[in-house]
Amino acid sequence: MQPMYPMHAAPPFQAPPFGQRPNASGHPVGAVFLGFFASVIVSLLYSGLILATYKDQSITTANTLYLGHALLNGAIVGWLIGLVGHRNTAAHVWGAVIAALGALFGYTNAIVLVLAESRGGGAVWDLVRYEPFWPAKAWWTDNSGEVDWFSPLGLVLAAAAAWGIAHLIGNRRRQP
Numbered sequence: 001m002q003p004m005y006p007m008h009a010a011p012p013f014q015a016p017p018f019g020q021r022p023n024a025s026g027h028p029v030g031a032v033f034l035g036f037f038a039s040v041i042v043s044l045l046y047s048g049l050i051l052a053t054y055k056d057q058s059i060t061t062a063n064t065l066y067l068g069h070a071l072l073n074g075a076i077v078g079w080l081i082g083l084v085g086h087r088n089t090a091a092h093v094w095g096a097v098i099a100a101l102g103a104l105f106g107y108t109n110a111i112v113l114v115l116a117e118s119r120g121g122g123a124v125w126d127l128v129r130y131e132p133f134w135p136a137k138a139w140w141t142d143n144s145g146e147v148d149w150f151s152p153l154g155l156v157l158a159a160a161a162a163w164g165i166a167h168l169i170g171n172r173r174r175q176p
Helices: 028-056 059-085 089-119 121-130 134-140 150-172
Strands: none
Touching: 028 059, 028 089, 059 089, 059 150, 089 121, 089 134, 089 150
16 A cells, blocks of 8 residues: 555635636727827817917917927827726837827828918929928928927927826726
């Protein structure tokens, strides 16, 4: 007769039964899509505001509106991503990217709309054919051809606002 071996203790956790998944918190993909759509709407509103007021703007007013748009875009995107994506870090990072792109495209689309309103649709068609990246070049440089440091500052503000607000709101949410 062989000696009996002692029984092993059960593991400290029990695996979920087959077919059941643990409760996941948040919807990161939905959060990113919602943030994208909100960023598009905020950027379109900014472009419309610039189109309506560009004749009466000074450089200081234009820079202030751009930085305000970047902060607002980042805040709205970050708030939505934090609410829907919860603690998902990838959703927070994508929210920062989307907010920065929203700040960039809001500005460049405003330039194209102003060009179309002031010089007509033919100027926009010529722009598309001969110099398609002119709005991005105009975003990057000022009137003297030097780098306009408000432009990258707007991207940083939008990204930082989106990530920070998404992180704060997402981490405040309880895990189920």
